[in-house]
């Protein structure tokens with residue numbers, strides 16, 4: 001999936017404020033760094049050379065060196081002032097971030113699992129709420145408040161192009177908010193080490209214009225459609241009798257387990273296994289046949305099926321749009 | 322008590338007493354008294370601070386090489402996207418072992434090891450305080466470190482990070498014994514660090530040469546003293562944390578289990594309350610090295626001694642006030658974050674004071690461009706850059722972006738390698754002739770430096786960019802097409818250059834043992850006391866205890882001669898030559914205070930350390946080990962402290978008839 005993920009290329013006000021603070025800090029630090037190096041270079045160039053036998057210069061003992069004293073004090077004072085300025089800038093940025101409006105925000109609840117993301121859209125009407133995984137769709141220009149929870153260990157939610165990160169802690173809830181100002185796909189990834197597959201725990205934020213978002217949300221609210229045709233029907237039967245149904249849910253069927261990602265609309269997502277694979281029938285087959293090959297340590301067991309059963313199963317999953 | 326100043330050439334009153342010059346019978350008696358006993362048993366029983374320190378430094382350096390090899394493996398794995406060189410399980414062990422090795426088995430102990438060697442020499446005394454305790458601390462450290470590597474070789478190495486966050490490190494998500502071994506090893510090494518801190522503090526306060534008042538102590542000694550106090554306050558926190566963790570894991574307590582009212586953030590507070598000062602434990606001795614090397618090669622006393630000492634102390638205080646900046650992403654109250662932002666940024670000021678004082682020293686010196694000075698100049702470039710990124714991390718909004726990304730990996734290596742490893746290499750080159758009697762090759766030294774400097778920047782600078790481009794840390798792989806491929810490849814090439822440079826250093830050190838030019842007592846023309854004695858120093862360090870008149874005693878001694886026709890050096894003598902007698906001085910102004918008798922070498926510290934190791938390893942498997950394991954410890958400690966009749970009678974007779 002082509003996606004943006006760069007701290008310095010922000011697409012929302014949160015990341016934008018941080019970028020400004022970053023540029024300011026970088027400028028100040030560069031100046032100080034250059035000044036220190038310049039002082040060092042000048043000192044090295046102007047100082048005479050000596051051999052180890054040359055006697056030490058003890059004239060500084062017991063004689064104050066007022067010129068040097070003034071320079072050192074001035075340098076320390078200047079550094080202190082610059083630091084105070086940076087502290088002020090940092091605190092102002094922090095306040096500005098806290099003041100960003102959350103009027104009419106979209107509310108999401110993200111729960112992190114080893115090693116995938118559960119995303120719940122919490123609507124005022126319970127019937128309107130729905131669940132998806134590893135892919136978050138948001139309307140552009142509308143603030144989003146995300147409630148963060150962890151199901152097992154600590155994870156961290158980070159979409160560099162939109163906002164800074166926030167930890168997801170077991171036993172606590174935290175929140176963060178962001179807003180995407182331009183449509184596009186933004187890549188995010190778990191940033192706190194969370195075990196074996198921490199590396200392959202990505203997710204995507206898809207920002208769409210409000211109408212397109214509304215259409216997507218409406219589609220997600222629907223339960224899975226009755227499959228049409230023999231092969232998909234057989235695929236559904238295989239799904240229900242193999243171990244699949246013990247961990248996954250497909251709304252509108254008897255599969256209601258919550259241990260793995262909800263598959264009601266799995267075919268509409270861009271990637272599989274938290275960004276580990278592109279969502280194509282071939283990759284899906286590869287994943288089902290041997291997930292440990294792709295994400296060693298993942299909690300999904302391998303499912304060995306005869307080829308035609310595998311085709312039927314994947315054919316059925318492809319209908320879950 | 323009586324301390325005669327021995328005029329030159331004057332024969333001492335008694336064969337028992339120490340005296341000046343090597344070669345005399347008194348000197349031979351002293352050498353025999355302070356030597357470690359011969360044979361294998363003697364080797365195991367050694368307590369001479371130089372023997373222990375040599376072992377300690379070599380051990381920590383081996384751990385550095387091992388940790389570096391692990392890092393190289395990690396970098397090779399990350400050179401290409403989707404690489405299959407090592408899988409997640411091994412990679413997670415690699416980065417955990419690398420972090421734990423570098424922090425617990427290399428960076429802190431190597432500084433203490435160097436201090437154990439140098440402090441008595443710099444302070445003008447014959448031994449470190451509590452020599453047996455010192456030996457015990459070394460053995461504990463060795464066993465803890467070796468245990469970690471043994472379980473790693475058995476594929477049971479810890480794999481949840483050197484920070485071992487719960488609940489990942491807890492019983493539910495890390496079954497097996499991996500995290501237990503980690504937690505116990507921490508207790509081992511931190512126990513060793515605490516004991517060393519006590520040894521250092523006592524040595525500095527009580528065993529200084531007469532005349533070395535507090536404001537004449539070399540800055541390296543100040544740095545180690547401040548570090549030792551920090552150890553005393555920081556280590557209990559992590560020992561508490563690792564012990565509660567292991568109780569959660571082994572006896573079913575719920576300190577960190579949120580389902581039972583525990584708290585996962587408690588671990589982070591305890592860990593970082595230690596973990597942040599830990600960085601300064603590594604950095605402050607590095608500053609001390611610089612303050613030793615710069616004046617020597619600038620051929621003038623350091624500028625701003627008092628400011629330097631005060632800023633070391635200020636750094637130590639501030640270092641305890643900013644652990645929370647490792648936890649900004651944890652959702653903390655707003656006001657608290659501002660406080661920790663300010664504290665984290667302001668700690669830059671004492672370091673700035675130090676840097677400006679060194680610049681002032683270099684500015685008005687005459688420079689002798691030897692390898693130690695090169696490493697110091699490398700420090701300026703790397704550490705200042707690392708300090709700048711530190712200021713960025715101290716700011717909450719910036720940290721929320723770059724925290725736990727490769728930007729932090731870049732920052733921490735700039736600080737740790739720039740702030741500790743570059744000064745340390747400078748220190749190795751600087752004091753190598755003192756320890757071995759021979760100089761290291763300058764030509765190899767230059768190659769060593771330039772390869773290290775270039776390799777370091779090639780390896781770690783690109784990581785800043787990787788972090789800004791969204792690459793999280795602690796990932797065993799990444800996918801192609803995310804824009805991270807080239808930078809990672811460059812970084813791996815840089816770490817290969819570092820490896821070559823480290824190898825050159827080893828070659829240089831080994832070769833120079835035999836082939837190096839003989840150094841003489843003071844090859845650099847330095848001013849501190851360790852250069853007053855032969856290289857390598859005799860077992861008793863000084864055949865006659867020097868008297869100190871200034872901050873750079875060797876530089877100022879000739880002045881004393883000009884003034885009052887005294888010998889180049891004044892000495893105290895009158896200590897026994899055939900028993901381990903030492904002069905203790907007062908804390909503030911180092912006036913002779915007491916004569917103390919030190920114990921002889923003994924095997925019991927080693928046996929006690931073995932007994933402790935058995936208890937700790939046993940406790941990983943059954944809580945009963947704590948009960949039964951304490952019996953051998955009690956026996957070993959009793960034997961250790963059992964008074965030796967012959968020794969006691971010598972000490973008593975000395976007390977009665979000085």
Ligand code: HEM
Nearest residue numbers: 389392395396416420423428482483730737794795796816
């Ligand atoms: C010899 C050259 C070194 C190289 C090539 C190197 C490389 C690395 C790499 C690749 C990582 C893993 C980053 C990640 O996946 O998050 C790492 C982590 C780390 N390194 Fe080094 N390193 C070196 C030396 C050092 C030294 C000298 C120290 C300390 C004095 C050190 C301390 C650490 C620490 C504390 C971590 C964090 C481990 C963790 O994430 O838990 N490294 N290093």
Ligand SMILES: [Cu+2]
Nearest residue numbers: 155190194201
């Ligand atoms: Cu995670």
